[in-house]
Amino acid sequence: MTSTSTFAPSGGSRLLRSGFIMPAILVAIVAVLVVAPLVRILLSTLTPAGIEAWQAVLVSPLSFNLWWRPLFNTMVLGFGVASGCLILGGFLAWLVVLTDVPGRRLLGLMATLPYMIPSFAAALAWGTLFRNSRLGGSAGFFETNGLAIPDWLAWGLVPTAIVLIAHYYSLAYTIIAAALSSVGADLVEAGQMAGARRPRIFFGIILPVVTPALIAAASLTFAGAVANFAAPALLGLPVRMQTLSTRLFGMIETGQNERGFVLALLLITVSALFLWMSDRIVSGRKAFITVTGKGGRTKRFPLGVWRWPLFAIAVAIGLLATVTPVLVLAASSLAPQSGALFSNWTLHFWIGEGGGEIAQGQAGIFRNPVLIDAIWNTIRLGLVVALTTMLLGLALAYTIVQRRGSLLATILSQLAFVPLLVPSIAFAAAYIALFGAPIGPLPSLYGTFALLVIAASAHNLPFAVQSGRSVLGQISADIEESARLTGAGPLRRLFAIIFPLAIRGLFAGAMLVFVKMVRDLSLVVLLFTATSPVLSMVAYRYAAEGFMQFANAITLVILIVCLAASFLAHSLQNRVQKWKES
Amino acid sequence: MNALATGAADAIEIRNLVKRFGAFTAVKDVNISVPAGSFLVLVGPSGCGKSTLLRMLAGLEGPSEGEIAFVGQTVSSGAGGVIADAGRRNAGLVFQSYALWPHMTVAGNIAWPLKVARWPRERRDRRVKEVLALLGIGALAERYPAEISGGQQQRVAIARTIAPEPSILLFDEPLSNLDAKLRIEMRSELMRIHRATGATSVYVTHDQVEAMTMATHVAVLNNGRVEQFGKPIDLLRNPATTFVATFLGTPPANLLPAQRVGEMFAFGDTPLVSGSIAPGHAEVQLLYRAEDVCVGAVADKPSVTARFAEAAPIAGRTMVTAMLGELRITGMAEGYFSAMPGDPVTLSFIRTPDAVFAVSGERITQ
Numbered sequence: 040m041t042s043t044s045t046f047a048p049s050g051g052s053r054l055l056r057s058g059f060i061m062p063a064i065l066v067a068i069v070a071v072l073v074v075a076p077l078v079r080i081l082l083s084t085l086t087p088a089g090i091e092a093w094q095a096v097l098v099s100p101l102s103f104n105l106w107w108r109p110l111f112n113t114m115v116l117g118f119g120v121a122s123g124c125l126i127l128g129g130f131l132a133w134l135v136v137l138t139d140v141p142g143r144r145l146l147g148l149m150a151t152l153p154y155m156i157p158s159f160a161a162a163l164a165w166g167t168l169f170r171n172s173r174l175g176g177s178a179g180f181f182e183t184n185g186l187a188i189p190d191w192l193a194w195g196l197v198p199t200a201i202v203l204i205a206h207y208y209s210l211a212y213t214i215i216a217a218a219l220s221s222v223g224a225d226l227v228e229a230g231q232m233a234g235a236r237r238p239r240i241f242f243g244i245i246l247p248v249v250t251p252a253l254i255a256a257a258s259l260t261f262a263g264a265v266a267n268f269a270a271p272a273l274l275g276l277p278v279r280m281q282t283l284s285t286r287l288f289g290m291i292e293t294g295q296n297e298r299g300f301v302l303a304l305l306l307i308t309v310s311a312l313f314l315w316m317s318d319r320i321v322s323g324r325k326a327f328i329t330v331t332g333k334g335g336r337t338k339r340f341p342l343g344v345w346r347w348p349l350f351a352i353a354v355a356i357g358l359l360a361t362v363t364p365v366l367v368l369a370a371s372s373l374a375p376q377s378g379a380l381f382s383n384w385t386l387h388f389w390i391g392e393g394g395g396e397i398a399q400g401q402a403g404i405f406r407n408p409v410l411i412d413a414i415w416n417t418i419r420l421g422l423v424v425a426l427t428t429m430l431l432g433l434a435l436a437y438t439i440v441q442r443r444g445s446l447l448a449t450i451l452s453q454l455a456f457v458p459l460l461v462p463s464i465a466f467a468a469a470y471i472a473l474f475g476a477p478i479g480p481l482p483s484l485y486g487t488f489a490l491l492v493i494a495a496s497a498h499n500l501p502f503a504v505q506s507g508r509s510v511l512g513q514i515s516a517d518i519e520e521s522a523r524l525t526g527a528g529p530l531r532r533l534f535a536i537i538f539p540l541a542i543r544g545l546f547a548g549a550m551l552v553f554v555k556m557v558r559d560l561s562l563v564v565l566l567f568t569a570t571s572p573v574l575s576m577v578a579y580r581y582a583a584e585g586f587m588q589f590a591n592a593i594t595l596v597i598l599i600v601c602l603a604a605s606f607l608a609h610s611l612q613n614r615v616q617k618w619k620e621s
Numbered sequence: 622m623n624a625l626a627t628g629a630a631d632a633i634e635i636r637n638l639v640k641r642f643g644a645f646t647a648v649k650d651v652n653i654s655v656p657a658g659s660f661l662v663l664v665g666p667s668g669c670g671k672s673t674l675l676r677m678l679a680g681l682e683g684p685s686e687g688e689i690a691f692v693g694q695t696v697s698s699g700a701g702g703v704i705a706d707a708g709r710r711n712a713g714l715v716f717q718s719y720a721l722w723p724h725m726t727v728a729g730n731i732a733w734p735l736k737v738a739r740w741p742r743e744r745r746d747r748r749v750k751e752v753l754a755l756l757g758i759g760a761l762a763e764r765y766p767a768e769i770s771g772g773q774q775q776r777v778a779i780a781r782t783i784a785p786e787p788s789i790l791l792f793d794e795p796l797s798n799l800d801a802k803l804r805i806e807m808r809s810e811l812m813r814i815h816r817a818t819g820a821t822s823v824y825v826t827h828d829q830v831e832a833m834t835m836a837t838h839v840a841v842l843n844n845g846r847v848e849q850f851g852k853p854i855d856l857l858r859n860p861a862t863t864f865v866a867t868f869l870g871t872p873p874a875n876l877l878p879a880q881r882v883g884e885m886f887a888f889g890d891t892p893l894v895s896g897s898i899a900p901g902h903a904e905v906q907l908l909y910r911a912e913d914v915c916v917g918a919v920a921d922k923p924s925v926t927a928r929f930a931e932a933a934p935i936a937g938r939t940m941v942t943a944m945l946g947e948l949r950i951t952g953m954a955e956g957y958f959s960a961m962p963g964d965p966v967t968l969s970f971i972r973t974p975d976a977v978f979a980v981s982g983e984r985i986t987q
Binding site for chain 1: 724782
């Protein structure tokens with residue numbers, strides 16, 4: 040080596056060398072978090088008991104009830120919800136992005152709200168309104184007030200699909216709206232110059248350009264509906280409508296773990312198959328992103344006399360999906376009879392003492408020691424998982440970006456995205472398979488808070504890596520290098536340059552993870568035990584036992600926690616990066 | 622208007638055109654007309670209204686006042702808005718961003734406007750092949766826009782625009798996204814296409830070199846107004862305003878403020894030229910071209926001493942720029958010349974000023 044070698048072991052390469060340890064640790068972590076549970080659940084079904092479970096599920100007199108019927112219901116739900124979301128989300132996105140409808144900001148905001156509300160909130164609200172007397176117990180608001188509700192509208196596939204559409208259409212909206220706003224005005228004007236009229240421009244240019252986004256939206260809402268547990272459990276289980284996720288829950292709940300594991304593997308296959316197929320369609324040469332483009336400017340079509348009617352329809356959709364469920368839950372948590380939502384209001388369900396006439400002597404939720412525990416547990420879970428997720432995400436993203444093109448980076452990024460393909464309830468089942476029994480000297484983690492944290496962090500990995508990447512993407516290499524040229528050391532750079540620039544993105548990501556955890560049911564429903572209750576689980580228990588007002592009240596608490604977290608994160612964000620506008 | 626008019630209407634006639642966006646007036650009382658087959662360049666700094674003018678010609682915006690007529694037919698007016706739709710003016714527009722439809726192949730992009738215009742399939746296919754060959758991109762026919770380079774995308778955009786054989790071609794800063802070498806190449810390519818199609822062209826740019834090299838007619842726009850309209854050489858020789866005088870030409874011409882001192886106009890303490898060139902004016906601006914300013918002292922010629930700023934060799938001579946206070950003065954030196962920034966440099970004015978302007982910017986002499 041020549042004289043240059045004296046300069047070679049500078050800060051950069053020293054970091055690189057010590058950097059071998061970090062990737063190794065990360066690979067190990069990801070392997071334990073993602074690979075081990077999935078391998079383990081697969082192996083569990085290859086034991087003699089497991090083989091028997093495969094046979095029972097797929098080829099036996101039981102298989103119609105265990106597999107085919109739930110599969111059919113799951114598929115119907117998946118396709119129904121995906122189409123409903125495309126129609127609603129697509130309509131709203133078109134209205135907000137491509138037309139001169141009034142109040143576009145308001146409509147855009149309303150269209151993103153439903154995703155903040157847990158899907159069981161809408162399911163509970165639906166039950167409060169539409170429940171009929173088929174199952175005994177008190178009927179819902181409509182039936183009590185003289186409006187007979189047919190079974191198909193009170194229970195089963197239809198209400199489940201409606202509730203899930205109301206929850207997931209905002210996801211479709213977000214994806215489609217982003218795609219539509221990338222269709223530059225120039226593309227449309229080039230069509231106008233060619234003499235094409237509006238329908239021709241819409242079907243010939245705009246629609247094909249956003250087709251990849253439509254497919255992505257359809258597959259993601261499909262996967263969401265297929266994996267959802269809360270809605271089919273609350274609206275379907277009472278009439279024995281089973282989906283794969285409720286079946287899988289039922290098996291493990293009743294101790295038939297192998298059958299549960301088999302169903303989990305099948306559910307993963309179904310969900311992953313559709314996501315993979317949509318990815319196939321979208322990728323390749325047809326994966327067009329709009330070429331160049333002045334950006335920003337989009338062509339808005341005048342709606343003429345339809346401006347206000349369409350505005351009203353959009354507002355109505357938003358109100359029905361967001362405001363109504365919240366109001367119904369609030370009223371129901373105060374009304375002793377769900378038939379009379381707006382009379383005899385009492386705070387009994389919140390703070391009443393037990394032993395009275397109301398609610399079979401059950402005390403109000405704030406008198407219930409389990410609930411106080413659950414609030415604390417929920418917030419703790421949200422915070423801890425947000426922290427672990429963002430730290431892991433940042434570390435993974437950094438390693439992947441730094442070693443772009445290497446085998447290690449490829450493996451890490453591929454593995455980190457595996458949980459995206461796995462419905463959360465199946466993921467929870469895999470964790471039971473791995474940690475349900477002691478491993479060597481390690482005790483069984485089943486039912487512990489630690490297991491919840493580990494499983495949740497693992498399940499959030501795809502999101503973590505993605506947001507870690509976007510956070511790092513905001514810090515260009517030049518920015519760090521220019522700091523390096525001033526002679527600032529790595530730690531100084533980390534705290535003076537990288538941290539201030541990354542903090543906003545980290546906050547935003549952490550807030551989303553927190554909200555996701557607080558309102559999650561399908562992951563915790565299997566991993567929860569009485570020793571580590573969380574709010575969503577307590578609400579589900581109340582609902583399953585028929586104490587709807589309590590369930591509704593707790594759901595409101597969850598909503599309040601989520602909203603408070605969003606506001607807090609928002610105001611903090613504005614405080615830490617003053618140079619950016621909110 | 623013109624006594625020699627044969628009766629044939631101009632290909633493009635713009636009369637008293639005004640465009641307002643709210644309180645802001647983007648285009649102010651513009652009058653331009655050019656005969657068929659011209660290459661009209663609208664040139665000016667950014668925000669001068671040239672793109673708005675082009676979009677009105679295309680029919681993508683309606684004027685607030687005034688009229689646009691193509692071959693005697695009014696296509697837009699302040700009273701009627703866009704009378705003939707963008708697609709019904711027999712005009713094509715090449716966008717700055719190219720605006721290629723990303724979901725169609727190169728051939729698909731070119732064929733689509735022909736499909737919309739209901740060309741029969743056979744004729745369509747023939748025409749697509751023809752323009753692909755004209756632009757030299759036949760090999761790219763089945764590629765998607767995302768799979769070809771910027772320069773190739775540019776060619777596709779042009780091919781797509783000329784395919785329906787429009788009688789008017791509009792270009793919105795088409796070369797601004799290309800690198801310097803490609804830009805020069807495409808310049809001659811565009812002129813070749815202009816000759817091949819014979820279409821009347823309107824070309825918007827902020828690059829005065831493009832204007833001078835391509836145009837048969839140039840309109841210099843500033844603040845929404847046409848500062849001057851004419852043939853490029855005429856504009857260069859006889860600029861009507863100081864804006865035109867300093868905006869056009871390479872290297873840029875010098876503009877010296879001068880006061881009447883006795884019988885002479887003087888720049889500071891240096892008498893430059895006889896006061897008879899602008900009778901009745903106490904203050905004027907004198908236009909000296911770079912070739913009329915010589916580096917070094919010349920006997921019997923007025924001179925000033927400035928601080929050296931930079932030197933650029935051009936065709937065996939050197940273009941020298943020096944600062945006199947806040948004023949930049951550019952002159953020529955024979956052979957190569959160099960100095961340290963801040964060094965004193967003598968600049969001599971070896972000819973009388975090329976033009977004299979009032980303080981307001983209007984031309985005084987012919």
